[in-house]
Amino acid sequence: MALSDFEKKRIEKIFTDYCEKKVPPQYHNELRVEFQIRGNDVCLFECRAPWRGEGEWTSSKIARFKKDPKSETWILNWTDRNNKWREYPPMPYHARIEKLLDEVEKNENGAFWG
Numbered sequence: 001m002a003l004s005d006f007e008k009k010r011i012e013k014i015f016t017d018y019c020e021k022k023v024p025p026q027y028h029n030e031l032r033v034e035f036q037i038r039g040n041d042v043c044l045f046e047c048r049a050p051w052r053g054e055g056e057w058t059s060s061k062i063a064r065f066k067k068d069p070k071s072e073t074w075i076l077n078w079t080d081r082n083n084k085w086r087e088y089p090p091m092p093y094h095a096r097i098e099k100l101l102d103e104v105e106k107n108e109n110g111a112f113w114g
Contacts, residue, residue: 002039003067011042011097018101034059040067042097044104062112063104065097076100078111
């Protein structure tokens with residue numbers, strides 16, 4: 001079951017605010033942080049402009065927030081060096097997605113932002 005319209009709008013607001021504040025406006029032509037909602041997943045990406053201005057923007061997975069509809073909790077994942085999703089051991093789940101986004105921002109062990 002996908003997220004409700006209300007929850008989807010709430011998440012869009014939270015992540016839009018986060019992404020806008022993560023990168024200063026003067027660098028938006030070089031670097032952006034974006035998100036995508038699909039079903040019960042919210043994925044956070046780092047997007048970089050093409051090298052020397054040629055080609056397409058590239059994106060790298062940063063974090064995935066996956067809602068478990070049975071337990072009504074969010075599961076936080078990071079990507080390993082093989083680009084596979086793994087549970088984030090310090091705080092793998094929480095009822096509030098904002099708490100997990102705070103963990104991504106803290107980045108205490110370098111799993112999300114290098």
